[in-house]
Amino acid sequence: MRKKWVFLICLILYLIGGFFWCNPWIVKEISGNYVSGEIPEILVNERGEKGDFSWNGHYALIRLEDVNPASDPTSLEECIELxxxxxxxFSIALIPIYKNPEQNETLYLHEKPELIRLIKDSGATIVLHGCTHQYDGETGVDFEFWDEISDGPLKVNNxxxxxxxxxxxxxxxxKCGLTAEIWETxxxxxxxxxAKVVSQYFSKIYEGYDGKLTINKFGQIVIPTNLDYVRGDQPVQSVFEMLAKGEYISSSGDKDIVASFFYHPFLGTDYLRMLIGGLKKQGYKFVGPEECIRVFYRQFEHAQ
Ligand SMILES: [Zn+2]
Structure with missing residues (x-):
């Protein structure tokens, strides 16, 4: 009987050890986050110029999501620094006006110089993410161009x-000295x-879940977010699911498929750090949306 227990315990230890042996980045990420407090440099140079990086032939994209005049500048700054x-x-999905009708609150980005400075100094590509990201609810939660109650168009002249x-x-x-050439609904x-009105202002949009960049029926270039995002209620599970998708794409011979996700800065830096480390480990090169479009532009020219 005792032998059985010893065997079982050894087997469990062997499996746990094996898991971490096969995924050493997890150990480095966890120790980086929770023990030393340092940012672990698994692969310092994602361009593959030195170190042990080997490019898998795919690109990865990150967008910081729902940044608005009510956003906490500290968590945004920490994500930007990371x-x-x-x-x-990376890019920033920016909502220039915050509204919360229940609290009778409206905040404009031009009233937040600290936030504007942070966005400008970040070097991020700005993606315009609606005007208020709401119709009658709170910014970021509500839909702006859709009635979620009737699950249909808003009853206005759209x-x-x-x-x-x-x-x-x-x-x-x-007013804030910012410009945006990409739209996200x-x-x-x-x-x-x-969508037709949007296409009259923007030739590029950043939304949907396709694996590749495409051109839509309005002639706009569409950058996808096929890895989705980290859910606030299940962040660790989200990260593992996203990295599993990343691993799957990484093994695909179709190099046009990207690994693209968005991230809410209020979640802090831990999950973002895990995703960056994991995707680098899988061999991805990170690009901003404009660079990604440039890379694929020739294909669009041929397609047209
Ligand atoms: Zn949003």
Missing amino acids: LKNKNVP TEYATSKIELALEELE PHYTSTDEV
């Missing part, structure tokens, strides 16, 4: 409404009328 320290290009929202957003950006949901 990305900069890791030499990872063309006029979308035009006025985009104009207002661009005005606000201008709040919750990726709107109508054809809205």
Whole structure:
């Protein structure tokens, strides 16, 4: 009987040891996060110029999500610093006006100089993520161009409404000395009328879950977010699911497939650090959305 127990314990230890032996980056990430407090440099140079990096032929993209005038500058700054320290290009999905009708609260980005400075100094590509990212609810939670109650279009003139929202957003950006050439629809949901208006302002959008960059029916280049995002209620599970998808894409011979995700800075840096480390370990090169478009541009030219 005792022999059985000894055998069972040895087997469990063997399996745990084997797991970490096969995934040493997890040990480095955990120790980096929780013990030493340092940022672990698993692969310092993601361009593969030195170190043990071997490019898997795929690109990866990161977008910091739902940044708005009510965002906490500290957690945003920490995420930006992490990305900069890791030499990872990234984008920021920016909502220029925050609204919370229940609290009768409206905040404009031009009232937040610290946030503007942070965004400008980050070197990130700005993605315009709606004007207020809400219709009658709170910014970031509510849909802006969709009625979630009836699960249908808003009962307004959608063309006029979308035009006025985009104009207002661009005005606000201008007040802050910022520009955006890429659009992201709040919750990726709107109508054809809205999408058509958006296409008159933006030739590039950053949404949806395709594996590759595509061109939509409005002639816009579409950058996907096929790895989805870290869910606040199940962050660790999300990271593992995302890295599993990354591993799957990494083994694909179709190098046009990217690994692209978005991340909410209020979650802190731990999960972002795990994702960067994991994807680098899998052999991804990080690019910003504009660089990614340039890389694939020739294919679009041939396709047209
Ligand atoms: Zn959003």
